[in-house]
Amino acid sequence: MTLTWLGWLAGVLGLVAAGFGAVLLPRRRARAGGRATAWSTARSAIDIAAVSRDACPARVAEAEHLLARAESLAADRGGVAAAHQATEYARRADRLWRQAADA
Amino acid sequence: MHERRARRRPEWLRWACLGAAALALGVFVVAQRQSIDVSYGRSPSSSDGVQEGSAGELSDATVPPVDEMTAMLRANDVVRLPGSIARWDTRRVRAAIGGRDVRILVAPPGLDEAERDRVRDVDNATIRVIGLRVTGDVYQATADSLPGWRSQFATGDxxxxxxxxxxGLHDEPSPPDVDLLRWREPAAAEIGRVAAALRERGTYVGEGATVTRVPAERARSALPGGALFVVLPQQPFTAALPRFGPALTRLFPGRPIVVQYGSWIEYHGPRAAGFAEVAAASFYAQFGDRLSTYAYPQSAVLGAYLDRVTDVRYAGLFDRPLPYQPPDPLRVALPALPWVFAGCVAVFVVLSVRPGRRSSVVAERRGSPARLAGLTALAVEVSALTDGPSDAALTRAITALTAAREALGRRLAEPHVHALLDQAEAELADTARLLGRKDYRPDVYLRGALA
Structure with a gap:
């Protein structure tokens, strides 16, 4: 009788594990993908800001400060929220340098 | 063609496996409704013995109102209500009572709930006898041996x-049981009359017995081999009982013989030593209380007894041959079901894992590599012409393109790659504007490249 229950138990555990797997695996994959995407965006924004800095004839202290903060956030390798924050800082810095260059 | 079939097969196979698993589970759950049957050979006796009310155990007898019974009991030590069947040896009982005030109220059997309550409400009754059930205070006296049940049910003693x-009521040790039942050898005329009836019909029903018909089906399953039935009414307490069993065994050797006196049933004949006592003891131990309270017709008692004999016979205690029983496919399959279920689940899971991974590998790319290639070619072409501000725009465009290529290589989401390419395209458009070259605007350039 114990053997019989073992069979049911194994089957049910298999089904439950498969169900959890079916839900959790894509979710985890999507989360990892979202994180990678966010950091990819952040890094490209930082690189572009760096290019704008090099092209700007004058020094803009505020933009440099913002870029430094973005780079330190990127160095810490946080989550999606940190990546968005870093993107935001880098874009603001980029805008400041472009305005300085246009002026 | 072959490859396609090979890919399609696991698809229906895995859903078939899931269906089979669900079916196994469903069959298992439905099979749980089966009652637990501990009979060795699936005894054909009905499992619910004697049923309340349905067997005609309620008699027509009634009892007078409570205050009337109380008044009667105040006037007499012993009050016998009409219809009561209990008898006892008054000399012994009086001696046991001695000088104490013990009042006995005797009611007929087969009273319904309300009438029994009325008897219980008679406060000055020390002992109440309802039918053959003896109660007093919080106690109930019950016979616990075959001679005890025999004298109780055969003669109402x-x-x-x-x-x-x-x-018990006076905290004294219980006296030993007294067996007042006496036997006598039946007269030749009696035996002749009974034997003639048995030869003719297989059944002898005495005057006053409440048996209309012996349950033939139950008799066959209980006692195969043509059982003979002698049914006599409850015997008078003072008279000796005619001992029909041994006499009839001599007349009908090898035939099962059932002799019933009132509610007491005896078995004589083949294998009597093997099971008669077991059957009787278990029957009266279980039903004695009901038999003493109610007025069951003798045919109901006989039917229940035969069922008990059938159960004993099918219990496999005695080496009696059983009829062939085909195996129940459900019972044979039941132990295998959990493994079928587990196996189906395992196959389903194994088959389900692969398609999931393959679909992520075949991530469709809609146009982003071509767009990246086109924009990169434009950037390379423009790079020879840029200077100053346009140089910065071009460098930003190339940075965005590098990020897009990296994202493409890491298989990041398609919208993200396109967003980076949009950024590069905007920078390249800026470059073309700064250079004053409309033909290097990305939309124009890409349209030309594609044409």
Whole structure:
């Protein structure tokens, strides 16, 4: 009788594990993908800001400060929220340098 | 063609496996409704013995109102209500009572709930005898041996029960049971009459017995081999009982013989030593209480007894051959079901894992590599012409393109790659504007490249 229950138990555990797997695996994959995407965006924004800095004839202290903060956030390798924050800082810095260059 | 079939097969196979698993589970759950049957050979006796009310155990007898019974009991030590069947040895009981005030109320059997309550409400009754059931205070006296049940149910003798009850009510040790039943050899005329009836019909029903018909089906399953039935009404308490069993065994050797006196049933004949006592003891131990309270017709008692004999026979205690029983496919399959279920689940899971991974590998790319290539070619072409501000725009465009290529290589989401390419395209458009070259605007350039 114990053997019989073992069979049911194994089957049910298999089904439950498969169900959890079916839900959790894509979710985890999507989360990892979202994180990678966010950091990819952040890094490209930082690189572009760096290019704008090099092209700007004058020094803009505020933009440099913002870029430094973005780079330190990127160095810490946080989550999606940190990546968005870093993107935001880098874009603001980029805008400041472009305005300085246009002026 | 072959490859396609090979890919399609696991698809229906895995859903078939899931269906089979669900079916196994469903069958298992439905099979749980089966009652637990511990009979060795699936005994054909009905499992619910004697049923309340349905067997005609309620008699027509009634009892007078409570205050009337109380008044009667105040006037007499012993009150016998009309229809009562309990008898006892008055000399012994009186001796046991001695000088104490013990009042006995005797009611007929087969009273319904309300009438029994009325008897219980008679406060000055020390001992109440309802039918053959002896109660007093919080006690009930019950026979616990075959001679005890025999004298109780064959002749309505409650002497032992009353003596036990009196002793119990006064905290005295229980006296030994007294067996007042006496046997006599039946007269030749009696035997002749019974034997003639048995030869003719297989059944002899005495005057006053409440048997209309012996349950033939139950008799066959209980006692195969043509059982003979002698049914006599409850015997008078004072008279000796005619001992029909041994006499009839001599006349009908090898035939099962059932002799019933009132509610007491005896078996004589082949294998009597093997099971008669077991059957009787288990039957009266279980139903004695009901038989003493109610007025069951003798045919109901006989049917229940035959069922008990069938159960004993099918219990496999005695080496009696059983009819062939085909195996129940459900019972054969039941132990295998969990493994079928587990196996189906395993196959389903194994088959389900692969398609999931393959679909992520085949991530469709809609146009982003071509767009990246086109924009990169434009950037390379423009790079020879830029200077100053346009140089910065171009460098930003190339940075965005590098990020897009990296994202493409890491298989990041398609919208993200396109967003980076949009950024590069905007920078390249800026470059073309700064250079004043409309033909290097990305939209124009890409349209030309594609044409």
């Amino acid at each position: 409650v002497t032992s029960l009353l003596l036990t009850m009196i002793a």
